[in-house]
Amino acid sequence: MSESQHPARRRRRRLLHTTMAAVAACTAAASGAYAVEWGPFKPDRPVVHPDAVAQAEAFLADWAGGRTDSAGERTNSPDQAQTTLRNFTAGLDITAPALTPGPASAAKDGTVTVAFSAKMPVTGLGTWTYDSQIPVRRQEDGEWKVAWDLSLVHPNLSNTEKFRLQRQDTITSPVTDRTGAPLSADASPSLKPVLDQIAQRAGAGPRGVIERIDRTSEAVTGIEARFGKEDGAAAGQSIRSTLDANWQKAADRALAAKAGGKDAALVALRIDNGEILAVANSPAAGFNRALSGTYAPGSTWKIVTTSALLLGGAVKPGDVVDCPKYLTVGKQFHNVETSEFPGATFTKNFTESCNTGFISLRGKVGDSELGEVAGKYFGIGQEWNVGIPTFDGSVPVPGDQTEKAASMIGQGRVLGNPLTMASAAATAASGSFHQPVITPDAEDRTTTSALPAEVVTQLRALMRATVTEGTARGLAGLPGNIGAKTGTAEVSESAPNNGWVVATRGNVAVAVVVEGGVTGGSSAVPVVRHLLEAIPHDPS
Template sequence: MPESPHPAPTLRRRPRILRMAVATAAATALAATAGAYATQWGPFEPDQPAVHPDAVAQAKAFLADWASGRADSAAARTTSPAQAQTTLRNFTTGLDITEPDLTAGAASAAKDGTVTLAFSAKMPVIGLGTWSYDSQIPVRRQEDGAWKIAWDMSLVHPHLSSTEKFRLQREDTGASSVTDRTGKPLAPDTSPSLKPLLAQIAQRAGAGPRGAIERVNRASGQVTATEARFGKEGAAAGQHIRSTLDSRWQAAADQALAAKAGGKDAALVALRIDNGEILAAANSPAAGFNRALSGTYAPGSTWKIVTTTGLLLDGAVKPDDIVDCPKYLTVGKQFHNVETSEFPGATFTKNFTESCNTGFISLRGKLGDGELGEVAGKYFGIGQKWNVGLPTFDGSVPAPGDQTEKAASMIGQGRVLGNPLTMASVAATAASGTFHQPTITPDTEDKTTTTALPAEVVTQLRKLMRAAVTDGTARGLAGLPGNVGAKTGTAEVSESAPNNGWVVATRGNVAVAVVVEGGITGGSSAVPVVHHLLEALPQDGA
C-alpha cells in the first residue's frame, strides 16, 4: 500500500550602474575600493558554508544507534570511540530511563567546515515522566575524508562533563491505588502494560510519585542544579483513583499481544461503543512509549471507513455500484493493491471487503479536496482536542497539497495520521453513528463538537464491515461468536521498511483497534491478535 514548504525566493537588489566620465585608472581604483568595501567592511554577508549531506547522515546515524542502545556502533562514529562508548553506556545508569526518543533538528555549517546538527531528547523515566532537553552534535571531516562526530561529553547533554553527572531522586508519596471500572484494584503483575499506565493515571490525578533529575558534582556528590522535576507538589497519598479500564479486557489485551504479535512492536485499544470508555490500552513492549494512545501512524486501509462515510454521505457511491479495481493506478505516482491484486468489474462492496486501493483512489474526484478532513472532524471527532484523561494524539487529516496527496489520503496514507485509540473510536462511531470522546478516567469534560451520522449511512457501514469478516480480508475473525464487523489495513512506512499491519473490529458494545509495526499485512499480523482477544472474553463483556 502506498504512502506516499518551499522558502520564499530571496529578493536580490539589482546593483545600480554607475555612469562616470572618469579616466580608466580612476575607475579601476574606484572598483578596487568598492570591492574592498563589499568584501571586508560592507553590509553584505558572505555566503554561508554549505551543509554537507554526509555529515548530517553521520549525525543522524549516531542518534539512531544511540536511541536503539547500540553504544558501540554510535561510538564508532566519533573521534574518540572508547570514551564515547563508556559515556553512552553510563549516562543513564541509575536514572531508570527506558527507550530514549532522539529527534534530529536543523543543521548548520561553520566557516571551519564543522557541521552541527541540533537534536531534541526525550528520556522516559519509569513511573515519573519524561526528561526533555536539547543538544547538538558537531561533525568534522577527517584527514581521510570521512565525517566523524567531534566527541565531547556535552553533546550527550549540555551539562554533562568530567566534573558533573546526573542522578535520579525519587520521593515517596505513599501508595495510591488505581481501580478498574468496577472498583477492583488494578495490579500491574496481571498486565505488563498497566505499570506505566497506572503511574500516568495517578500522576494526572495528582496522586502520583514525585522525583527529580539532579545534577551533581562527581567528586563530592553535592547537588549543583535540578534538571527536571516530576509530579505535583502536595500530591495526596493513599487515594483510590477510579479508571474506566476493565481488568479482564486489560489482561486479555496484553496476553493477545504477547501471544500473536510475533515479538514485534504493537499496540491495542479496546473501548465501549456506547460511551467511549477505554477498557484496555496495551503496548508491546509495555515500558516506554505509549503507542496505543500517543502513537502517530498512517492508519492505512482502516481509514477507508472514513472515506466510505464521505462517499455515502454525498450519495457518490452505493454498495452495489461497479467500481473497477485494477492492479495499478497512477496519480502523480503509481499506486497498487496489496500483492498487486485486481478485481475487474468489482462492486464497491468488493472494493471495501478486499481493501482495493486503486478502486478507492479512482473515486477521489467525488470528494472535495478538503472533504475527508471535514468528515473526519465533523462526524468522528478526528483532529479535535480530546480530553481523555492522559496525553493522547487525537489524529490529523491535513488538506492535501496536490492530487497525489489526495489519492493517498483516500486510503489512509500520505499525511493522514492516527493510532489505535483514534481508530478504535472510528470503528465505534461507524457502528453506533455517534462519536463519544474516549476516556480513561470518568467525568472528563468533553469539549468536542460532532454530528451524528444518518441512520442509513450507519446501516451501510455495518453491513460493509460485516462483509469484510464473512467475505473479505478480515475473514480470520469469521469463526468467532457474535456479529463481528471489521476492516483491515496495510500501511506503507517507507520504501525500505516493512508495512505496518492494522485491523479495527466491533462486536457487541466493544470496538478494538490493533497496529503491528512491520506486520506486513493487517490480515496476517493484526487479525490474529484481535481473534485471540475476543476469543478469550464473553461475547459482550462491556
Template structure:
C-alpha cells in the same frame, strides 16, 4: 538540565529561493518521521494562486524534514544551515520531543517585497515524552534571491531570541494505585502492559501522574521569563486507588493476544461503543512506549471507514455502484493494491471488502480537498483535543498539499496519522453513529464537539464491515460467534521497512483496533491478534 547552546542573536538574513523538560532534565531521541515517505518534496496543487508556490513548497518541505528528523536536510533549506541544524537538534533532543506534527498554514506575501518575500505560519504539536503535547504557532519567513527560495533562518522560528533558551523540567511521580471498573486491583505486576499507562495515569480532573514544564529562561541569569507549556498537576494526598474504566479480564486477554505477534512491536485497544470507556490498553513490548494511545501511525486501509463515510454522507457513491478496481493507478506516483490484485467491474461494496486502494483513489475527485479532514473531525472527533486520562495523540488529517497526497489520504496514507485508540474509536463511531471521547478515567473533561452520522450511513457502514468479515479481507474473524464486523489495513512505512499490519473490529458493543509494526498485512498479522482477543474476552 538540557538547554539550547549559547547562540548569538541572528538577524534576518536573506537567502535564495528554491525552484520548484526531584527535577531532572532529559535527553531524547531526535524526532521521528511524521507522514513517512510522503512528508517531503511534494509540490502544491496545480493552479494554486497567491504567493509563489515554490516558496510555499520550500516551507512545507522544511517542516516535513524537521518533523521526520532529517535535520541536516531541513537546515540545508535555510539561509544558515550550520546554525539551523544546531538549534533544531537542541530543540528536539533537549526538550525530549518525539514525532512532532508540523502543519503549514495559509501563506502571505510580504508587503513591499515585490513577491520576493513570503511568510508561512505553522502550527507545531510537540509531544514531550511522558508528559503531553506542547502546541504553539510560529512563522517561517522565506526570501528569494537569485531565483532560489530559502527559509530565512532566525531564532524566532522556534519562539526564541538571542537572549533566551528553553529548559525542560520534569518531576517524576510514582505510579498511582489503580483499580479496574469492578474494583479489581491493577498493577504492572499482574498486567505488565499497563506499566507505562499506570505511570502516566491522571486522577480525573485533579491531575496527577508525571508533571513538568517547558520554560523560557534568560540565557545568562537563568531567570524564568515564562512557562511555554505545563503538564500534569499535584496528585491529591491520602487518596485511594484511582478507579479506571479498564476491565482486568479484557486486559488479560489483550496482553495474551499480543503474544501472537511473535515479539513484534504492536499495540491494541478495546473500548465500549456506547460511551467510549476503554476496557483494555496493551502494548508490545510491555515496558516500552505506550504506542496504543500515544503512537502515530498511518492507519492504512482501516481509514477507509472514514473515507467511505465522507463519500456516503454526500451520496457520492452507493454500495452497489460500479467503481472498478484496476491493478495500478498513477496519480503523481503509482499506487497499487495489496499483492497487486485487481477486481474489474467491482462495486463499491466489493472495493471496501477487498480493500481496493485504486478504487478509493479513483473516487478522490468526489471529495473536496478538505472534506476528509472535516468529516474526520466533525463526526469522528479525530484531530480534536481528547482528555483520555493519560497523555494521548488524537490524530491528524491535514489538507493534502497536492493530488498525489490527496490520493494517498483516501487510503489512510500520506500525512494521515492515527493509533489503535483512534481507530477503535473510529470503529465505534461508525457502528453507533455517535462519537464518544475515549476515556480511561471516568469524569475526565470532554471538550470535543461532534455531530451524529445519519442513520442511513451507519446502516451502510455496518453492512460493509460485516461483509468484510464474511466475504472479504477480515475473514480471519469469520469463525467467531456473534455479529462481527471488521476492516483490515496495510500501511506503507518506508522503502526499507515492511508494511505495518492493521485490523479493527466490533462485536457485542465493543470496538477493538490493533497495529503490528512490520506485520506485512493486516489480515496476516493483526487478524490473529484480534481473533485471540475476541475469543478469550468476556461477552456481555
C-alpha cells in the same frame, strides 16, 4: 508691472526656494545618518547588532547541550560562568534543558539583550519553566561577549540567594479497574506507563519543590517551582480507571500469542460511551504506541473515506467501481499483492480493500473533505481529553493530487493509532462519536455531529461483509455480529508494511496494529480473534 518685473517679489521667491532646498537636504542627511549611524542625526532606536544576537544564541545552544566550558568562553567571565552553569544543573538534577531564544533589543549604551525561555526537566519530577534574558556587550577588541551575571541564569539567582531542590514523599495510590479490582504492572506489564500517568494526573506520584534560599543562613525565601499536586490523591487512596482487568489480561495475552514477537499495540473500548477497556503494547516496556503512536492507518481509514463518499451521495454500495491492478496519480498505486477485480461493486472494493478503486473516486470529494468529515463526525484531529496524554489523529489538506490519492487509502500524511481507529470503528457502528476516556472524570470538550442513520446502516453492512466474505475472514465463525476492516499500511520501499484491523462486536470496538506485519489479515486479525475468543461477552 508683472511678477518677473517686480524686484522685491523676485528676492522673496529666491529666499523661499533656498530655504526649502536646505530643509530637503537636512531631511535627506538625517535619513542617511539613521541608516548608517553617522553625522549629526542619530537613529531613534539603537540598532540590534546581529553578531551580538548570534553570540547569545550560541551561548544558549552550548548551555543546553551541556557544553558549559564553551558557554563560559562566550562570556566576559569564563571561570565564574562555567562553575555556575555546571552547579546549577547538577545541583537541581536538571537534564537536557531546552533554551529557546526570543526577541532582542538594544540599549543606548550599545548593550544588546536577548530574551529566552527555559524548560528545565527535573529528574523524576517534571519540568521547571521560566523566562530570562542575556545581555551582550562589545568588548574593547570589538568582539561581542555575554555580560556574565547570575541573574541571566535565572532572574532570582543572585549573590545573596540561590536555589535548592527538595524532594518530598511520593504519594502512592493504587489504580483500579472499572469494577474496583486492582491493576498492576506485574500482572499487565504494558500498563506501567498508563498507570503512572493516571496516578500523576490524580496528584499521586513523586512530589517536590525548588526553593529559593539565602546563601548564608539557608533560610527559605520563596518557592520557584512545585511538582505534584498538593491537593491530589491522598496516600493509599485508590484511583479508579475505566480499564477492565479481564479485558486487559486478555489483550496482553493476545499480543504475546499472535503478534509474532513484533512491535504491536491494541486498544479495546466501549462503543456506547468511549470508555477504554484495555491498552496493550508489545514490547511492554517503553513507548505507549497504542495511545501516542503516529501511524499511517492504511485501509482501516477507508471507514472515514467511505463515510465522506456516502455523505456526499458520490457512491452507493451497489455501484460499479472498477478495481484494476494499478492506477497512476503522479506515482503508481497498486492493491495488496496486485490483486484486481474488474467490474467490482463498491461493496467489493470495501471488503477486498481495493486501493485503486477508492483512489479513482478522489474527484468526488473535495480536497479538504476527508479532514472535515474526520473531525465533524469522528472527532479525529480535535483535542481529546482522555485522562492521560494521547495523539488524537491528524488529517492535513493534501498538497497535490498524489497526496490526495494517498489520503483516500489512509496513507500520505494521514496519521492515527489504535486509539483513534478503535474510536472510528465505534463511531461507524453507533453513528455517534464518544470521546475515548480512561478516567471517568475526563471531560469531553469535542464538538461532533451524528452520522445519518442511512450511512450508519451502510457502514455496518460493509464491515459485516468484510468478515463474511472479505479480508477479515479470519474473524468469521466467532459468536456475535462482528464487523471489521483490515488495513495494510506502507512504511517505506525497503520496510515491510504494517498490518491493521479494526473490529466491532456488540458494545466493544478493537483496533490492532502490528509493525512489519505485512497485511492486516495475516498479522492483526489473529490477535483480535484470540482476544474475542478469550472474552466472549461484553462488559456490563
